[in-house]
Amino acid sequence: MASSSDIWILGINMTKFGKHTDKDIVDLGAQAAMAAVADAGVTMKDIGILAAGNLMGRGAIAQSLQKQIGQTGIPAYNVSNACATGATALRVAIMAIKAGETDMGMAVGVEKLAGAGLLGASPAKSSDGTWQREGRYGAVAGIDGRIGTDNMPGTFAQVGMEYGHKYGGVDFELFAKISEKNHAHSTLNPLAAYTKAMSLEQIMNEPMIAYPNTRAMCSANCDGAAAAVVVSGEKLRTLSLEQQRRAVKVSASILTSDPYQEACQVLPDVNTLTKIAAKQAYEQAGIGPEDLSLVELHDCFATAELVHYDNLGLCEEGGAVDFFNSGAPWRHGRMPVNVSGGLQSKGHPIAATGIANIWEVCQHLRSEAGPRQIEGAKVGLAHVIGLASACGIHILEKSAA
Amino acid sequence: MDLHGGNGQTDAMSTISTTSTPTSSPIAHVSYLVLGDDPHLVANECVGCGARFFDRRNACAGCFGTEFRQVAIETTGEVRSFTIVTFAAPGVPVPFVAAVVDCGGTSVRANLVNVEPSPDHVRLGMKVRLVLTSLGTDTQGVEAVSFAFEPNS
Numbered sequence: 131m132a133s134s135s136d137i138w139i140l141g142i143n144m145t146k147f148g149k150h151t152d153k154d155i156v157d158l159g160a161q162a163a164m165a166a167v168a169d170a171g172v173t174m175k176d177i178g179i180l181a182a183g184n185l186m187g188r189g190a191i192a193q194s195l196q197k198q199i200g201q202t203g204i205p206a207y208n209v210s211n212a213c214a215t216g217a218t219a220l221r222v223a224i225m226a227i228k229a230g231e232t233d234m235g236m237a238v239g240v241e242k243l244a245g246a247g248l249l250g251a252s253p254a255k256s257s258d259g260t261w262q263r264e265g266r267y268g269a270v271a272g273i274d275g276r277i278g279t280d281n282m283p284g285t286f287a288q289v290g291m292e293y294g295h296k297y298g299g300v301d302f303e304l305f306a307k308i309s310e311k312n313h314a315h316s317t318l319n320p321l322a323a324y325t326k327a328m329s330l331e332q333i334m335n336e337p338m339i340a341y342p343n344t345r346a347m348c349s350a351n352c353d354g355a356a357a358a359v360v361v362s363g364e365k366l367r368t369l370s371l372e373q374q375r376r377a378v379k380v381s382a383s384i385l386t387s388d389p390y391q392e393a394c395q396v397l398p399d400v401n402t403l404t405k406i407a408a409k410q411a412y413e414q415a416g417i418g419p420e421d422l423s424l425v426e427l428h429d430c431f432a433t434a435e436l437v438h439y440d441n442l443g444l445c446e447e448g449g450a451v452d453f454f455n456s457g458a459p460w461r462h463g464r465m466p467v468n469v470s471g472g473l474q475s476k477g478h479p480i481a482a483t484g485i486a487n488i489w490e491v492c493q494h495l496r497s498e499a500g501p502r503q504i505e506g507a508k509v510g511l512a513h514v515i516g517l518a519s520a521c522g523i524h525i526l527e528k529s530a531a
Numbered sequence: 532m533d534l535h536g537g538n539g540q541t542d543a544m545s546t547i548s549t550t551s552t553p554t555s556s557p558i559a560h561v562s563y564l565v566l567g568d569d570p571h572l573v574a575n576e577c578v579g580c581g582a583r584f585f586d587r588r589n590a591c592a593g594c595f596g597t598e599f600r601q602v603a604i605e606t607t608g609e610v611r612s613f614t615i616v617t618f619a620a621p622g623v624p625v626p627f628v629a630a631v632v633d634c635g636g637t638s639v640r641a642n643l644v645n646v647e648p649s650p651d652h653v654r655l656g657m658k659v660r661l662v663l664t665s666l667g668t669d670t671q672g673v674e675a676v677s678f679a680f681e682p683n684s
Contacts, residue, residue, distance in 0.1 A: 390593040
Protein backbone atom coordinates (compact mmCIF):
# COMPACT_ATOMS: atom_id res chain seq x y z
CA MET A 131 0.00 0.00 0.00
CA ALA A 132 1.24 3.43 -0.84
CA SER A 133 2.20 5.42 2.21
CA SER A 134 1.82 9.15 1.72
CA SER A 135 5.54 9.89 2.02
CA ASP A 136 6.58 7.31 -0.58
CA ILE A 137 7.54 8.15 -4.13
CA TRP A 138 6.41 5.87 -6.95
CA ILE A 139 7.18 5.49 -10.61
CA LEU A 140 3.78 5.67 -12.28
CA GLY A 141 4.88 5.37 -15.88
CA ILE A 142 8.17 4.88 -17.67
CA ASN A 143 9.44 4.36 -21.19
CA MET A 144 12.61 3.78 -23.12
CA THR A 145 12.86 4.16 -26.88
CA LYS A 146 14.72 1.71 -29.04
CA PHE A 147 18.43 2.52 -28.70
CA GLY A 148 20.34 2.74 -31.96
CA LYS A 149 20.19 5.04 -34.95
CA HIS A 150 17.20 7.36 -35.31
CA THR A 151 18.11 9.21 -38.47
CA ASP A 152 14.53 10.43 -39.01
CA LYS A 153 14.23 12.08 -35.58
CA ASP A 154 16.00 14.99 -33.93
CA ILE A 155 16.64 15.26 -30.20
CA VAL A 156 13.26 16.84 -29.50
CA ASP A 157 11.39 14.22 -31.54
CA LEU A 158 13.17 11.42 -29.74
CA GLY A 159 12.70 12.89 -26.26
CA ALA A 160 9.06 13.63 -27.02
CA GLN A 161 8.52 10.03 -28.09
CA ALA A 162 9.73 8.75 -24.72
CA ALA A 163 7.86 11.46 -22.78
CA MET A 164 4.56 10.82 -24.57
CA ALA A 165 4.95 7.10 -24.00
CA ALA A 166 5.77 7.63 -20.31
CA VAL A 167 2.64 9.72 -19.62
CA ALA A 168 0.59 7.16 -21.56
CA ASP A 169 2.15 4.36 -19.52
CA ALA A 170 1.28 6.34 -16.38
CA GLY A 171 -2.31 6.84 -17.53
CA VAL A 172 -2.05 10.62 -17.16
CA THR A 173 -1.55 13.66 -19.41
CA MET A 174 0.79 16.64 -19.33
CA LYS A 175 -1.96 18.45 -17.41
CA ASP A 176 -1.19 16.23 -14.41
CA ILE A 177 2.53 16.86 -14.47
CA GLY A 178 3.68 19.49 -11.95
CA ILE A 179 7.38 19.61 -12.70
CA LEU A 180 9.56 18.66 -15.65
CA ALA A 181 13.27 17.91 -15.41
CA ALA A 182 15.09 17.05 -18.62
CA GLY A 183 18.63 16.43 -19.71
CA ASN A 184 20.52 16.33 -22.99
CA LEU A 185 24.25 16.56 -22.55
CA MET A 186 25.56 17.13 -26.06
CA GLY A 187 22.85 19.44 -27.37
CA ARG A 188 22.24 23.16 -27.37
CA GLY A 189 20.40 23.42 -24.06
CA ALA A 190 16.82 24.18 -22.93
CA ILE A 191 15.73 20.64 -23.79
CA ALA A 192 12.96 20.81 -21.16
CA GLN A 193 11.26 23.80 -22.78
CA SER A 194 11.75 22.31 -26.25
CA LEU A 195 10.00 19.18 -25.07
CA GLN A 196 7.13 21.20 -23.60
CA LYS A 197 6.61 22.93 -26.94
CA GLN A 198 6.51 19.50 -28.55
CA ILE A 199 4.10 17.77 -26.16
CA GLY A 200 2.36 20.34 -23.96
CA GLN A 201 3.13 23.75 -22.46
CA THR A 202 1.42 24.18 -19.13
CA GLY A 203 3.63 26.75 -17.41
CA ILE A 204 5.07 24.34 -14.85
CA PRO A 205 8.65 24.73 -13.60
CA ALA A 206 11.04 23.17 -16.09
CA TYR A 207 14.59 22.25 -15.07
CA ASN A 208 17.40 21.62 -17.55
CA VAL A 209 19.76 19.14 -15.98
CA SER A 210 23.37 18.36 -16.86
CA ASN A 211 25.43 15.89 -14.86
CA ALA A 212 27.51 13.93 -17.36
CA CYS A 213 26.47 10.28 -17.66
CA ALA A 214 24.38 10.65 -14.50
CA THR A 215 22.17 13.29 -16.17
CA GLY A 216 19.08 11.08 -16.45
CA ALA A 217 19.29 9.91 -12.85
CA THR A 218 19.82 13.51 -11.75
CA ALA A 219 16.73 14.66 -13.65
CA LEU A 220 14.75 11.94 -11.90
CA ARG A 221 16.17 13.08 -8.54
CA VAL A 222 15.02 16.63 -9.28
CA ALA A 223 11.46 15.47 -9.95
CA ILE A 224 11.50 13.27 -6.84
CA MET A 225 12.85 16.09 -4.66
CA ALA A 226 10.11 18.44 -5.86
CA ILE A 227 7.51 15.90 -4.81
CA LYS A 228 9.24 15.26 -1.48
CA ALA A 229 9.36 19.01 -0.89
CA GLY A 230 5.60 19.10 -1.32
CA GLU A 231 5.70 21.46 -4.30
CA THR A 232 3.79 19.05 -6.52
CA ASP A 233 2.45 15.50 -6.45
CA MET A 234 3.53 14.40 -9.90
CA GLY A 235 6.58 15.05 -12.04
CA MET A 236 8.36 13.85 -15.12
CA ALA A 237 12.03 13.29 -15.94
CA VAL A 238 13.34 12.89 -19.47
CA GLY A 239 16.80 12.11 -20.82
CA VAL A 240 17.64 12.11 -24.50
CA GLU A 241 20.81 11.94 -26.57
CA LYS A 242 21.82 11.54 -30.20
CA LEU A 243 25.28 10.01 -30.38
CA ALA A 244 25.11 7.54 -33.27
CA GLY A 245 28.31 7.88 -35.23
CA ALA A 246 30.00 9.98 -32.57
CA GLY A 247 33.67 9.22 -32.20
CA LEU A 248 35.84 8.79 -29.19
CA LEU A 249 34.45 10.66 -26.20
CA GLY A 250 36.71 12.55 -23.84
CA ALA A 251 39.66 12.76 -26.20
CA SER A 252 40.96 16.21 -26.98
CA PRO A 253 42.45 16.89 -30.40
CA ALA A 254 46.16 17.59 -30.37
CA LYS A 255 46.88 21.28 -30.17
CA SER A 256 48.72 22.75 -33.10
CA SER A 257 52.01 24.27 -32.07
CA ASP A 258 52.53 26.75 -34.90
CA GLY A 259 54.08 30.00 -33.76
CA THR A 260 55.61 30.13 -30.32
CA TRP A 261 54.90 28.13 -27.20
CA GLN A 262 52.16 29.74 -25.11
CA ARG A 263 51.01 28.57 -21.70
CA GLU A 264 47.31 27.74 -21.50
CA GLY A 265 44.88 26.24 -19.05
CA ARG A 266 45.17 25.22 -15.43
CA TYR A 267 48.41 23.30 -15.97
CA GLY A 268 50.05 26.03 -18.00
CA ALA A 269 50.49 23.61 -20.88
CA VAL A 270 52.30 24.75 -24.02
CA ALA A 271 50.97 21.74 -25.97
CA GLY A 272 48.09 19.29 -25.63
CA ILE A 273 48.24 16.99 -22.64
CA ASP A 274 46.10 14.12 -23.98
CA GLY A 275 48.43 11.42 -25.27
CA ARG A 276 51.56 13.14 -23.95
CA ILE A 277 50.84 13.11 -20.23
CA GLY A 278 48.50 10.16 -19.93
CA THR A 279 45.12 9.93 -21.59
CA ASP A 280 41.89 11.92 -21.50
CA ASN A 281 39.85 9.46 -23.52
CA MET A 282 37.14 7.46 -21.84
CA PRO A 283 38.19 3.93 -22.88
CA GLY A 284 41.70 4.62 -21.54
CA THR A 285 40.47 6.28 -18.37
CA PHE A 286 38.17 3.41 -17.48
CA ALA A 287 40.76 0.85 -18.55
CA GLN A 288 42.95 2.27 -15.80
CA VAL A 289 40.05 2.07 -13.34
CA GLY A 290 39.85 -1.68 -13.95
CA MET A 291 43.61 -2.20 -14.00
CA GLU A 292 43.96 -0.31 -10.74
CA TYR A 293 41.54 -2.77 -9.14
CA GLY A 294 43.73 -5.55 -10.51
CA HIS A 295 46.82 -4.00 -8.99
CA LYS A 296 45.10 -3.74 -5.63
CA TYR A 297 43.51 -7.17 -5.45
CA GLY A 298 45.04 -9.27 -8.27
CA GLY A 299 43.40 -11.80 -10.53
CA VAL A 300 42.54 -9.58 -13.48
CA ASP A 301 43.65 -10.03 -17.05
CA PHE A 302 42.44 -9.25 -20.57
CA GLU A 303 40.39 -12.45 -20.73
CA LEU A 304 38.51 -11.71 -17.50
CA PHE A 305 37.35 -8.34 -18.77
CA ALA A 306 36.44 -9.86 -22.14
CA LYS A 307 34.31 -12.47 -20.32
CA ILE A 308 32.35 -9.70 -18.63
CA SER A 309 31.63 -8.28 -22.05
CA GLU A 310 30.68 -11.74 -23.33
CA LYS A 311 28.02 -11.91 -20.59
CA ASN A 312 26.48 -8.58 -21.48
CA HIS A 313 26.47 -9.25 -25.22
CA ALA A 314 24.79 -12.60 -24.50
CA HIS A 315 22.15 -10.86 -22.37
CA SER A 316 21.44 -8.33 -25.13
CA THR A 317 20.09 -11.02 -27.43
CA LEU A 318 16.88 -10.98 -25.36
CA ASN A 319 16.47 -7.19 -25.45
CA PRO A 320 14.83 -5.94 -28.65
CA LEU A 321 15.46 -2.32 -27.65
CA ALA A 322 19.23 -2.78 -27.40
CA ALA A 323 21.41 -1.13 -30.06
CA TYR A 324 23.31 -4.39 -30.56
CA THR A 325 21.58 -7.70 -29.99
CA LYS A 326 24.17 -10.18 -31.19
CA ALA A 327 25.93 -12.63 -28.95
CA MET A 328 29.70 -12.45 -29.27
CA SER A 329 32.10 -15.25 -28.42
CA LEU A 330 35.02 -14.62 -26.10
CA GLU A 331 37.34 -15.05 -29.07
CA GLN A 332 35.40 -12.51 -31.15
CA ILE A 333 35.48 -9.98 -28.34
CA MET A 334 39.22 -10.41 -27.77
CA ASN A 335 39.91 -10.15 -31.50
CA GLU A 336 37.93 -6.93 -31.96
CA PRO A 337 40.07 -3.83 -32.57
CA MET A 338 41.85 -2.81 -29.38
CA ILE A 339 40.81 0.70 -28.28
CA ALA A 340 42.63 1.03 -24.96
CA TYR A 341 44.04 -2.15 -23.45
CA PRO A 342 42.33 -4.13 -22.05
CA ASN A 343 39.17 -2.70 -23.65
CA THR A 344 38.50 -3.80 -27.22
CA ARG A 345 35.71 -2.15 -29.21
CA ALA A 346 33.16 -4.72 -28.08
CA MET A 347 34.02 -3.90 -24.47
CA CYS A 348 33.23 -0.20 -24.86
CA SER A 349 29.79 1.33 -24.45
CA ALA A 350 28.07 1.86 -27.77
CA ASN A 351 27.47 5.44 -28.90
CA CYS A 352 23.87 5.56 -30.06
CA ASP A 353 20.64 7.56 -30.09
CA GLY A 354 17.99 7.03 -27.47
CA ALA A 355 15.64 8.53 -24.95
CA ALA A 356 13.93 7.51 -21.72
CA ALA A 357 11.32 9.19 -19.56
CA ALA A 358 9.65 8.50 -16.23
CA VAL A 359 6.58 9.87 -14.45
CA VAL A 360 6.88 9.91 -10.65
CA VAL A 361 4.05 10.42 -8.19
CA SER A 362 3.58 10.82 -4.45
CA GLY A 363 2.13 7.93 -2.48
CA GLU A 364 -0.73 10.14 -1.42
CA LYS A 365 -1.67 10.93 -5.01
CA LEU A 366 -1.21 7.32 -6.08
CA ARG A 367 -3.88 6.20 -3.60
CA THR A 368 -6.41 8.35 -5.50
CA LEU A 369 -5.60 6.67 -8.83
CA SER A 370 -7.01 3.48 -10.34
CA LEU A 371 -6.22 0.04 -8.96
CA GLU A 372 -4.50 -0.80 -12.23
CA GLN A 373 -2.23 2.25 -11.88
CA GLN A 374 -1.49 1.26 -8.29
CA ARG A 375 -0.74 -2.31 -9.29
CA ARG A 376 1.76 -1.30 -11.98
CA ALA A 377 3.40 1.47 -9.98
CA VAL A 378 6.95 0.76 -8.82
CA LYS A 379 8.13 2.05 -5.47
CA VAL A 380 11.25 4.19 -5.32
CA SER A 381 12.72 2.81 -2.11
CA ALA A 382 15.89 4.84 -2.41
CA SER A 383 16.99 7.73 -4.56
CA ILE A 384 20.57 8.85 -3.97
CA LEU A 385 23.01 11.16 -5.69
CA THR A 386 26.60 11.61 -4.56
CA SER A 387 29.70 13.40 -5.79
CA ASP A 388 33.25 12.30 -5.16
CA PRO A 389 34.84 13.21 -1.85
CA TYR A 390 38.54 14.09 -1.88
CA GLN A 391 40.86 11.13 -2.33
CA GLU A 392 44.59 11.32 -2.87
CA ALA A 393 44.63 10.25 -6.52
CA CYS A 394 41.33 11.72 -7.71
CA GLN A 395 42.98 14.62 -9.50
CA VAL A 396 44.99 12.17 -11.57
CA LEU A 397 42.50 9.39 -12.29
CA PRO A 398 38.77 9.88 -11.59
CA ASP A 399 37.81 7.93 -8.49
CA VAL A 400 34.56 6.19 -9.43
CA ASN A 401 34.75 3.89 -6.42
CA THR A 402 34.40 5.99 -3.30
CA LEU A 403 31.28 7.89 -4.36
CA THR A 404 29.62 4.68 -5.53
CA LYS A 405 30.37 2.97 -2.20
CA ILE A 406 28.92 5.94 -0.34
CA ALA A 407 25.85 6.06 -2.57
CA ALA A 408 25.28 2.32 -2.19
CA LYS A 409 25.52 2.50 1.61
CA GLN A 410 23.05 5.39 1.70
CA ALA A 411 20.70 3.65 -0.73
CA TYR A 412 20.61 0.37 1.21
CA GLU A 413 19.97 2.29 4.42
CA GLN A 414 17.22 4.38 2.87
CA ALA A 415 15.56 1.30 1.37
CA GLY A 416 16.06 -0.76 4.52
CA ILE A 417 17.48 -3.66 2.53
CA GLY A 418 20.86 -5.15 1.78
CA PRO A 419 22.49 -6.22 -1.46
CA GLU A 420 21.46 -9.81 -0.75
CA ASP A 421 17.82 -8.76 -1.19
CA LEU A 422 18.30 -7.59 -4.78
CA SER A 423 16.67 -9.55 -7.60
CA LEU A 424 18.65 -7.76 -10.31
CA VAL A 425 21.13 -4.93 -10.82
CA GLU A 426 21.66 -2.58 -13.74
CA LEU A 427 25.07 -1.00 -13.21
CA HIS A 428 27.12 1.46 -15.22
CA ASP A 429 29.25 -0.78 -17.43
CA CYS A 430 30.46 2.03 -19.68
CA PHE A 431 33.43 -0.28 -20.26
CA ALA A 432 34.01 -3.90 -19.31
CA THR A 433 36.73 -2.70 -16.95
CA ALA A 434 34.19 -0.54 -15.10
CA GLU A 435 31.67 -3.32 -14.49
CA LEU A 436 34.18 -5.29 -12.43
CA VAL A 437 34.86 -2.56 -9.88
CA HIS A 438 31.17 -1.83 -9.35
CA TYR A 439 30.43 -5.42 -8.23
CA ASP A 440 32.60 -4.48 -5.32
CA ASN A 441 31.46 -0.85 -4.95
CA LEU A 442 27.79 -1.86 -4.81
CA GLY A 443 28.49 -4.53 -2.21
CA LEU A 444 27.45 -7.39 -4.49
CA CYS A 445 30.57 -9.20 -3.25
CA GLU A 446 32.94 -8.83 -0.35
CA GLU A 447 35.67 -6.21 -0.62
CA GLY A 448 38.27 -7.29 -3.13
CA GLY A 449 36.09 -10.17 -4.26
CA ALA A 450 34.85 -8.91 -7.64
CA VAL A 451 36.90 -11.36 -9.69
CA ASP A 452 35.67 -14.36 -7.71
CA PHE A 453 32.13 -12.98 -7.84
CA PHE A 454 32.24 -12.83 -11.61
CA ASN A 455 33.95 -16.19 -12.02
CA SER A 456 31.26 -17.82 -9.85
CA GLY A 457 28.74 -17.03 -12.58
CA ALA A 458 26.69 -14.88 -10.18
CA PRO A 459 26.10 -11.90 -12.50
CA TRP A 460 24.82 -13.96 -15.44
CA ARG A 461 21.05 -13.77 -15.89
CA HIS A 462 20.56 -17.24 -14.39
CA GLY A 463 23.08 -16.58 -11.65
CA ARG A 464 22.65 -15.63 -8.03
CA MET A 465 22.76 -11.86 -8.72
CA PRO A 466 21.86 -10.99 -12.34
CA VAL A 467 23.75 -7.89 -13.51
CA ASN A 468 22.91 -5.99 -16.68
CA VAL A 469 20.34 -8.38 -18.08
CA SER A 470 19.46 -5.56 -20.50
CA GLY A 471 22.81 -6.12 -22.21
CA GLY A 472 24.36 -3.20 -20.39
CA LEU A 473 25.89 -0.15 -21.99
CA GLN A 474 28.28 -2.32 -23.99
CA SER A 475 25.46 -3.72 -26.14
CA LYS A 476 22.24 -1.92 -25.20
CA GLY A 477 24.05 1.35 -25.87
CA HIS A 478 24.80 4.52 -23.97
CA PRO A 479 22.91 7.62 -25.16
CA ILE A 480 24.37 9.56 -22.26
CA ALA A 481 21.50 11.58 -20.79
CA ALA A 482 19.01 8.76 -21.37
CA THR A 483 21.06 6.10 -19.60
CA GLY A 484 20.17 7.07 -16.02
CA ILE A 485 16.46 6.59 -16.71
CA ALA A 486 16.78 3.70 -19.17
CA ASN A 487 18.39 1.53 -16.49
CA ILE A 488 15.45 2.27 -14.19
CA TRP A 489 13.05 1.37 -17.00
CA GLU A 490 14.80 -1.99 -17.30
CA VAL A 491 14.40 -2.71 -13.59
CA CYS A 492 10.75 -1.60 -13.68
CA GLN A 493 10.03 -3.98 -16.57
CA HIS A 494 11.11 -6.90 -14.41
CA LEU A 495 9.34 -5.71 -11.26
CA ARG A 496 6.11 -5.32 -13.27
CA SER A 497 6.66 -8.75 -14.88
CA GLU A 498 6.64 -7.09 -18.29
CA ALA A 499 10.18 -7.93 -19.40
CA GLY A 500 9.12 -10.65 -21.84
CA PRO A 501 11.69 -13.32 -22.67
CA ARG A 502 14.36 -11.75 -20.49
CA GLN A 503 12.13 -11.56 -17.41
CA ILE A 504 13.94 -12.36 -14.16
CA GLU A 505 11.33 -14.56 -12.55
CA GLY A 506 9.93 -13.37 -9.26
CA ALA A 507 11.85 -10.08 -9.34
CA LYS A 508 10.89 -8.00 -6.31
CA VAL A 509 13.69 -5.48 -5.75
CA GLY A 510 16.17 -3.99 -8.20
CA LEU A 511 19.00 -1.48 -8.18
CA ALA A 512 19.95 0.96 -10.95
CA HIS A 513 23.36 2.67 -10.86
CA VAL A 514 25.03 5.32 -13.02
CA ILE A 515 28.32 7.15 -12.88
CA GLY A 516 29.12 10.40 -14.58
CA LEU A 517 32.64 11.82 -14.61
CA ALA A 518 33.99 13.55 -12.68
CA SER A 519 32.06 12.56 -10.75
CA ALA A 520 28.40 11.95 -9.97
CA CYS A 521 26.83 8.70 -8.86
CA GLY A 522 23.11 8.04 -8.97
CA ILE A 523 21.58 4.98 -7.33
CA HIS A 524 17.89 4.11 -7.27
CA ILE A 525 16.46 1.08 -5.50
CA LEU A 526 13.06 0.04 -6.81
CA GLU A 527 10.48 -2.30 -5.33
CA LYS A 528 7.57 -4.16 -6.79
CA SER A 529 4.17 -2.83 -5.78
CA ALA A 530 2.41 -4.81 -3.07
CA ALA A 531 -1.00 -3.74 -4.42
CA MET B 532 55.58 28.27 -10.84
CA ASP B 533 52.13 29.16 -12.02
CA LEU B 534 50.57 27.20 -9.20
CA HIS B 535 48.77 29.71 -7.11
CA GLY B 536 48.32 28.55 -3.57
CA GLY B 537 47.09 30.74 -0.79
CA ASN B 538 50.58 32.06 -0.11
CA GLY B 539 51.27 33.35 -3.63
CA GLN B 540 53.71 31.88 -6.10
CA THR B 541 56.36 32.96 -8.53
CA ASP B 542 56.07 32.77 -12.29
CA ALA B 543 56.80 29.46 -14.02
CA MET B 544 58.93 30.94 -16.78
CA SER B 545 61.27 32.65 -14.37
CA THR B 546 61.68 29.47 -12.33
CA ILE B 547 62.63 27.42 -15.35
CA SER B 548 64.93 29.95 -17.01
CA THR B 549 67.12 30.78 -14.03
CA THR B 550 69.90 28.44 -15.09
CA SER B 551 70.39 29.57 -18.70
CA THR B 552 69.68 32.42 -21.08
CA PRO B 553 66.04 32.99 -22.03
CA THR B 554 66.55 32.58 -25.80
CA SER B 555 68.10 29.12 -25.75
CA SER B 556 66.54 27.59 -22.65
CA PRO B 557 63.87 24.99 -23.21
CA ILE B 558 60.35 25.53 -21.95
CA ALA B 559 58.58 22.96 -19.77
CA HIS B 560 55.43 21.36 -21.27
CA VAL B 561 53.47 22.12 -18.12
CA SER B 562 54.01 24.50 -15.24
CA TYR B 563 54.48 21.70 -12.71
CA LEU B 564 57.53 20.32 -14.50
CA VAL B 565 60.82 21.88 -13.39
CA LEU B 566 63.71 21.49 -15.84
CA GLY B 567 67.39 22.20 -15.20
CA ASP B 568 70.04 19.94 -13.71
CA ASP B 569 67.61 18.05 -11.52
CA PRO B 570 64.35 17.72 -13.44
CA HIS B 571 61.35 16.97 -11.26
CA LEU B 572 57.67 17.67 -10.76
CA VAL B 573 56.37 20.09 -8.17
CA ALA B 574 53.00 20.27 -6.48
CA ASN B 575 51.12 22.64 -4.24
CA GLU B 576 50.93 20.87 -0.91
CA CYS B 577 48.30 21.76 1.63
CA VAL B 578 50.09 22.85 4.80
CA GLY B 579 47.19 21.52 6.86
CA CYS B 580 46.74 17.97 5.59
CA GLY B 581 49.49 17.34 3.04
CA ALA B 582 47.17 16.89 0.05
CA ARG B 583 49.01 17.64 -3.17
CA PHE B 584 47.70 19.38 -6.28
CA PHE B 585 49.37 19.93 -9.65
CA ASP B 586 47.15 22.93 -10.39
CA ARG B 587 46.07 25.91 -8.28
CA ARG B 588 43.37 25.59 -5.62
CA ASN B 589 41.66 28.31 -3.64
CA ALA B 590 41.27 25.92 -0.76
CA CYS B 591 42.34 22.35 -0.16
CA ALA B 592 39.81 19.88 -1.58
CA GLY B 593 40.48 17.62 1.38
CA CYS B 594 40.50 19.90 4.43
CA PHE B 595 39.57 23.39 3.07
CA GLY B 596 42.82 24.89 4.35
CA THR B 597 44.09 27.83 2.35
CA GLU B 598 47.82 27.62 3.00
CA PHE B 599 49.95 25.81 0.47
CA ARG B 600 53.65 25.24 0.00
CA GLN B 601 55.45 24.04 -3.07
CA VAL B 602 57.05 20.61 -2.79
CA ALA B 603 59.16 18.48 -5.09
CA ILE B 604 57.72 15.11 -6.09
CA GLU B 605 59.91 12.00 -5.99
CA THR B 606 61.26 11.13 -9.42
CA THR B 607 60.92 7.38 -8.99
CA GLY B 608 57.78 5.40 -8.46
CA GLU B 609 55.67 2.34 -9.12
CA VAL B 610 53.01 1.80 -11.81
CA ARG B 611 49.66 1.55 -10.07
CA SER B 612 47.57 1.37 -13.20
CA PHE B 613 48.04 1.61 -16.94
CA THR B 614 46.37 1.31 -20.29
CA ILE B 615 47.77 1.02 -23.79
CA VAL B 616 45.90 3.48 -25.95
CA THR B 617 45.66 2.34 -29.55
CA PHE B 618 42.81 4.57 -30.68
CA ALA B 619 42.98 8.27 -29.87
CA ALA B 620 41.98 11.71 -31.08
CA PRO B 621 43.36 12.87 -34.42
CA GLY B 622 46.95 14.05 -34.08
CA VAL B 623 47.68 11.98 -30.97
CA PRO B 624 50.29 9.36 -31.91
CA VAL B 625 49.37 5.78 -30.97
CA PRO B 626 50.05 3.43 -29.44
CA PHE B 627 51.11 4.95 -26.17
CA VAL B 628 51.11 3.73 -22.61
CA ALA B 629 49.20 5.93 -20.16
CA ALA B 630 49.69 5.24 -16.49
CA VAL B 631 49.16 6.28 -12.93
CA VAL B 632 52.50 6.24 -11.12
CA ASP B 633 52.76 6.21 -7.35
CA CYS B 634 55.72 8.48 -6.57
CA GLY B 635 56.30 8.02 -2.86
CA GLY B 636 52.63 8.38 -2.05
CA THR B 637 51.79 11.03 -4.64
CA SER B 638 49.86 9.83 -7.68
CA VAL B 639 51.17 11.15 -10.98
CA ARG B 640 49.56 10.83 -14.38
CA ALA B 641 52.05 10.23 -17.19
CA ASN B 642 53.01 8.22 -20.23
CA LEU B 643 55.40 5.31 -19.94
CA VAL B 644 58.20 5.38 -22.51
CA ASN B 645 61.21 3.26 -23.45
CA VAL B 646 59.12 0.15 -22.95
CA GLU B 647 57.33 -1.91 -25.60
CA PRO B 648 53.66 -0.80 -25.56
CA SER B 649 52.38 -4.31 -24.98
CA PRO B 650 50.87 -6.06 -21.95
CA ASP B 651 53.79 -8.49 -22.08
CA HIS B 652 56.20 -5.69 -21.25
CA VAL B 653 54.22 -3.21 -19.16
CA ARG B 654 53.39 -4.56 -15.73
CA LEU B 655 51.35 -3.37 -12.80
CA GLY B 656 53.74 -2.61 -9.98
CA MET B 657 56.76 -2.07 -12.23
CA LYS B 658 59.37 0.40 -10.97
CA VAL B 659 59.81 3.50 -13.07
CA ARG B 660 61.72 6.78 -13.06
CA LEU B 661 61.11 10.24 -14.48
CA VAL B 662 62.56 10.98 -17.89
CA LEU B 663 62.35 14.04 -20.14
CA THR B 664 60.96 13.95 -23.68
CA SER B 665 61.09 16.58 -26.41
CA LEU B 666 58.00 18.10 -28.01
CA GLY B 667 60.04 19.84 -30.70
CA THR B 668 60.85 23.50 -31.18
CA ASP B 669 58.73 26.54 -31.98
CA THR B 670 59.38 29.16 -34.67
CA GLN B 671 61.83 30.91 -32.33
CA GLY B 672 63.86 27.76 -31.90
CA VAL B 673 62.70 27.20 -28.33
CA GLU B 674 62.37 23.55 -27.43
CA ALA B 675 59.42 22.37 -25.35
CA VAL B 676 60.25 19.54 -22.98
CA SER B 677 57.76 17.15 -21.44
CA PHE B 678 58.12 14.29 -18.98
CA ALA B 679 57.29 10.63 -18.89
CA PHE B 680 58.40 7.60 -16.90
CA GLU B 681 60.62 4.75 -18.04
CA PRO B 682 61.43 1.36 -16.52
CA ASN B 683 63.87 1.66 -13.64
CA SER B 684 65.49 -1.74 -13.32
